[in-house]
Amino acid sequence: AKWHMPTPYxxxxxxxxxxxxxxxxxxxxxxxxxxxxxxxxxxxxKHTEIPRSVKTGQVQMGxxxxxxxxxxxxxxxxxxxPFLATxxxxxxxxxxxxKPAVAKQLDKDGMILLYTVAWPAQGLYSKNAVNxxxxxxxxxxxxxxxxxxxxxxxxxxxxxxxxxxxIPQAFSTGIIQAMVTSPxxxxxxxxxxxxxYYTDIKAxxxxxIVIVNKRAFRRLDKATQKxxxxxxxxxxxxxxxxxxxxxxxxxxxxxxxxxxxxxPSAELVAELKAIGKTMTEEWKAEDPKAVxxxxxxxxx
Amino acid sequence: xxxLKEKLYLCSGLLSGLCIVIxxxxxxxxxxxxxxxxxxxxxxxxxxxxxxASTFLGLAYTFREGGHIRVTLxxxxxxxxxxxxxxxxxxxxxxxLLCFLSYSCIYMVYESYIYxxxxxxxxxxxxxxxxxxxxxxxxxxxxxxxxxxxxxLRGKQPTYSTLEDELSLEEI
Amino acid sequence: MDMTWISIILAxxxxxxxxxxxxxxxxxxxxxxxGLILSENYQIDLLFATSSWGASTAWSLTALPLFIWMxxxxxxTRLSEDLFKGLSPWLSGVPGKLLHVNxxxxxxxxxxxxxxxxxxxxIGRMTLPELRKQGYSERMAxxxxxxxxxxxxxxxxxxxxxxxGVAAEVSIARLFIAGALPGLLLVCLFMGFTxxxxxxxxxxxxxxxxxxxxxxxxIKALRQLLPVLGLIGxxxxxxxxxxxxxxxxxxxxxxxxxxxxxxxxxxxxxxxxDSLLGAVKSSCMIGFILVGAHFxxxxxxxxxxxxxxxQWISSLSLSPMVLILYLTIFFVVLGCFLDGISVVVLTVAVxxxxxxxxxxxxxxxxxxxxxxxxxxxxxxxxxxxxxxIQSLTGKNILYVAKAALPFFLLxxxxxxxxxxxxEIVTYLPATMSQN
Ligand code: NA
Ligand code: NA
Numbered sequence: 001a002k003w004h005m006p007t008p009y010x011x012x013x014x015x016x017x018x019x020x021x022x023x024x025x026x027x028x029x030x031x032x033x034x035x036x037x038x039x040x041x042x043x044x045x046k047h048t049e050i051p052r053s054v055k056t057g058q059v060q061m062g063x064x065x066x067x068x069x070x071x072x073x074x075x076x077x078x079x080x081x082p083f084l085a086t087x088x089x090x091x092x093x094x095x096x097x098x099k100p101a102v103a104k105q106l107d108k109d110g111m112i113l114l115y116t117v118a119w120p121a122q123g124l125y126s127k128n129a130v131n132x133x134x135x136x137x138x139x140x141x142x143x144x145x146x147x148x149x150x151x152x153x154x155x156x157x158x159x160x161x162x163x164x165x166x167i168p169q170a171f172s173t174g175i176i177q178a179m180v181t182s183p184x185x186x187x188x189x190x191x192x193x194x195x196x197y198y199t200d201i202k203a204x205x206x207x208x209i210v211i212v213n214k215r216a217f218r219r220l221d222k223a224t225q226k227x228x229x230x231x232x233x234x235x236x237x238x239x240x241x242x243x244x245x246x247x248x249x250x251x252x253x254x255x256x257x258x259x260x261x262x263x264p265s266a267e268l269v270a271e272l273k274a275i276g277k278t279m280t281e282e283w284k285a286e287d288p289k290a291v292x293x294x295x296x297x298x299x300x
Numbered sequence: 301x302x303x304l305k306e307k308l309y310l311c312s313g314l315l316s317g318l319c320i321v322i323x324x325x326x327x328x329x330x331x332x333x334x335x336x337x338x339x340x341x342x343x344x345x346x347x348x349x350x351x352x353a354s355t356f357l358g359l360a361y362t363f364r365e366g367g368h369i370r371v372t373l374x375x376x377x378x379x380x381x382x383x384x385x386x387x388x389x390x391x392x393x394x395x396x397l398l399c400f401l402s403y404s405c406i407y408m409v410y411e412s413y414i415y416x417x418x419x420x421x422x423x424x425x426x427x428x429x430x431x432x433x434x435x436x437x438x439x440x441x442x443x444x445x446x447x448x449x450x451x452x453l454r455g456k457q458p459t460y461s462t463l464e465d466e467l468s469l470e471e472i
Numbered sequence: 473m474d475m476t477w478i479s480i481i482l483a484x485x486x487x488x489x490x491x492x493x494x495x496x497x498x499x500x501x502x503x504x505x506x507g508l509i510l511s512e513n514y515q516i517d518l519l520f521a522t523s524s525w526g527a528s529t530a531w532s533l534t535a536l537p538l539f540i541w542m543x544x545x546x547x548x549t550r551l552s553e554d555l556f557k558g559l560s561p562w563l564s565g566v567p568g569k570l571l572h573v574n575x576x577x578x579x580x581x582x583x584x585x586x587x588x589x590x591x592x593x594x595i596g597r598m599t600l601p602e603l604r605k606q607g608y609s610e611r612m613a614x615x616x617x618x619x620x621x622x623x624x625x626x627x628x629x630x631x632x633x634x635x636x637g638v639a640a641e642v643s644i645a646r647l648f649i650a651g652a653l654p655g656l657l658l659v660c661l662f663m664g665f666t667x668x669x670x671x672x673x674x675x676x677x678x679x680x681x682x683x684x685x686x687x688x689x690x691i692k693a694l695r696q697l698l699p700v701l702g703l704i705g706x707x708x709x710x711x712x713x714x715x716x717x718x719x720x721x722x723x724x725x726x727x728x729x730x731x732x733x734x735x736x737x738x739x740x741x742x743x744x745x746d747s748l749l750g751a752v753k754s755s756c757m758i759g760f761i762l763v764g765a766h767f768x769x770x771x772x773x774x775x776x777x778x779x780x781x782x783q784w785i786s787s788l789s790l791s792p793m794v795l796i797l798y799l800t801i802f803f804v805v806l807g808c809f810l811d812g813i814s815v816v817v818l819t820v821a822v823x824x825x826x827x828x829x830x831x832x833x834x835x836x837x838x839x840x841x842x843x844x845x846x847x848x849x850x851x852x853x854x855x856x857x858x859x860x861i862q863s864l865t866g867k868n869i870l871y872v873a874k875a876a877l878p879f880f881l882l883x884x885x886x887x888x889x890x891x892x893x894x895e896i897v898t899y900l901p902a903t904m905s906q907n
Pocket of ligand 2: 807808809810847849850851852853854855856
């Protein structure tokens with residue numbers, strides 16, 4: 001069979017590279033019987049249309065940023081609660097805790113979860129050095145979702161909506177003075193051209209997930225299904241290892257290009273932890289049963 | 301009857317124009333909001349929905365006014381009878397195509413409705429709502445093409461074609 | 473079926489439908505549908521709906537109808553007349569005279585708008601009627617507009633540079649700065665050509681009054697430009713002063729135009745509705761063609777024709793200069809049938825690795841891409857500037873394409889220039905990194 005797999009991000013990104021490896025592995029294992037074409041950088045389907053395309057079988061499989069599903073069900077939001085899981089080990093643990101609920105919800109929508117690839121932990125980019133939250137007071141921070149908007153509020157900044165392509169100009173012209181995003185995104189957009197400071201606050205570790213249409217998957221014979229699932233497990237394992245190297249490498253590139261990269265002060269960490277607690281509570285209130293289960297699994 | 305039709309075509313154009321005004325107001329609100337410190341939630345989502353609504357709701361009006369462009373270089377040289385046949389044939393083909401497209405858009409609205417699809421931004425908007433204007437606009441275009449097809453079959457010159465000819469007269 | 477045959481069938485089918493007089497947007501959708509059937513993909517209904525919804529709700533496109541509306545509003549004021557009155561004492565001695573207004577206004581407006589179609593539509597709405605009234609060669613008036621409208625893509629801000637920057641992970645800020653000098657180069661090439669043409673075709677220009685204009689008259693005439701310059705300055709100022717993003721700037725442009733219209737007494741409920749309906753006619757036409765182009769692009773993605781072609785070029789392992797020549801031809805041919813931005817999106821994953829392997833600077837390549845996409849805006853049958861100008865003038869796209877041909881060649885010449893002197897592109901961004 002010939003399958004198509006749209007992905008949202010370009011070839012320079014880790015998740016896309018893993019997607020190519022995944023497709024090659026399956027092609028080799030099935031002797032070319034299952035040939036998956038990866039269409040990177042949203043070149044086939046726009047990012048926000050990928051879930052629908054997979055759900056309705058317009059494409060057999062696809063990759064999405066898990067966060068864009070947040071409005072559909074609170075369980076997807078585990079992916080961007082700040083200061084809940086700030087190390088890769090914790091992020092993996094949180095994913096294990098949330099996975100059953102996520103897989104169940106996807107299954108209900110006619111999709112099967114294949115694997116996940118984490119992004120490097122989100123850091124704070126700012127025009128000026130940040131030792132405590134007081135340094136940010138009154139500045140404008142980029143927000144692109146309800147949770148980033150709430151985060152900006154709690155950090156004492158004004159949330160400001162800016163689309164990704166407008167970020168460099170927004171910093172240069174002073175529309176925003178701060179944003180929270182991964183070192184990879186900073187490298188991809190050459191952040192040193194428009195912003196000076198990077199504080200490695202490790203706010204949260206978001207993930208991409210790869211999903212397959214249930215009917216398309218069931219049309220495969222048992223042996224091929226197993227090959228796909230094995231390749232998925234391999235891709236997920238590779239993702240968790242490579243993301244750590246990638247985070248190190250990208251942070252180094254930020255330093256090499258003259259950005260001032262610092263660890264957060266103890267005081268800042270304490271302030272941020274308090275914000276994390278508030279936001280976790282608020283998240284729990286959205287669906288006490290489902291979210292409560294995830295949290296108790298995670299804290300086990 | 302024909303007066304009602306005129307009004308419907310104008311209505312298609314005005315609704316589309318209204319959506320352009322709405323986009324302008326949304327963007328202005330966002331600029332002002334950023335200046336004095338409030339967020340217009342999901343402004344870019346709503347601007348996108350208004351853009352889709354504007355594009356589709358105005359299709360029928362634009363068609364009728366000869367606004368959808370085509371290559372008239374060859375067909376202008378046809379003598380009246382072959383020209384009439386040519387317009388009839390392409391209108392029949394277009395009508396068939398648009399019936400299919402209308403069906404596709406209606407089905408999209410239906411699917412968004414039964415799947416409870418919501419938008420990804422600040423405000424979770426049920427997607428079938430902003431998709432309704434897309435389907436409505438497509439159906440209106442479908443009817444406009446049918447209207448022109450009926451005119452052509454009756455041996456009259458479709459309105460869009462008269463307007464195209466006026467434009468070419470203006471050139472000389 | 474063999475991919476070569478599929479490509480030939482689709483190209484021939486497109487040309488047949490277009491020459492039968494089928495509307496451009498309908499043709500693109502039909503060809504997309506045929507392409508999907510040939511790729512053995514039968515969910516055409518779902519794919520059409522998804523791709524159209526995605527294409528018509530794109531945030532980057534929201535500026536387009538607003539700029540078109542802005543042109544419609546300004547056209548109904550005295551402003552376009554003032555623009556000519558202010559510039560004519562300065563340009564009356566220059567061969568080609570007021571034809572340069574097209575080039576200069578497009579160059580300036582390009583600093584506000586990120587798209588080629590919006591630039592051609594807004595400026596053309598103001599200048600074409602006036603140039604016709606004054607008796608300028610229609611063909612040159614159309615040609616200069618079609619050519620310099622494409623500056624909207626090269627002079628920052630630019631939609632295509634953003635698309636390329638995100639795909640190639642090249643700094644968008646640097647790309648924007650890199651576009652400035654090549655933009656000036658194009659303006660000079662266009663004006664130089666227009667001067668030579670004007671020198672050779674004095675009979676196709678209005679008769680010169682013979683009277684010399686004094687400097688004081690010239691300075692006085694400049695006052696007429698104040699409202700237009702004020703409007704552009706206001707929009708540019710709000711972008712670079714940090715009040716607004718380039719997309720949102722379109723809303724300021726339209727509001728400013730409405731305020732100017734109100735101040736000069738040319739705004740009433742009728743002219744307001746007329747301007748809006750005029751904008752609807754152009755923006756629905758372009759919007760629906762974009763929907764069709766997006767659907768055709770989707771079919772091309774499934775068929776893999778553009779990436780197969782790119783892979784073929786890659787397999788030739790050419791030297792950098794020959795590679796650039798091949799890629800230029802490749803983009804121009806594809807750009808005849810698909811819109812330029814789609815070509816970039818569809819092929820960037822295959823093209824970039826071979827460009828990197830040939831040691832070509834990715835920043836330079838971004839500007840090269842913009843230049844070839846500019847060329848594709850004025851090649852038939854699918855060229856957005858041709859569509860815009862056909863709807864402004866009623867002239868057939870083939871006529872417009874013929875009028876634009878010299879400018880197509882001039883953009884080609886600009887590619888030769890930047891290939892021989894890459895510093896035209898890289899000089900400004902390099903000074904940026906020294907800071
Ligand atoms: Na521009
Ligand atoms: Na073209």
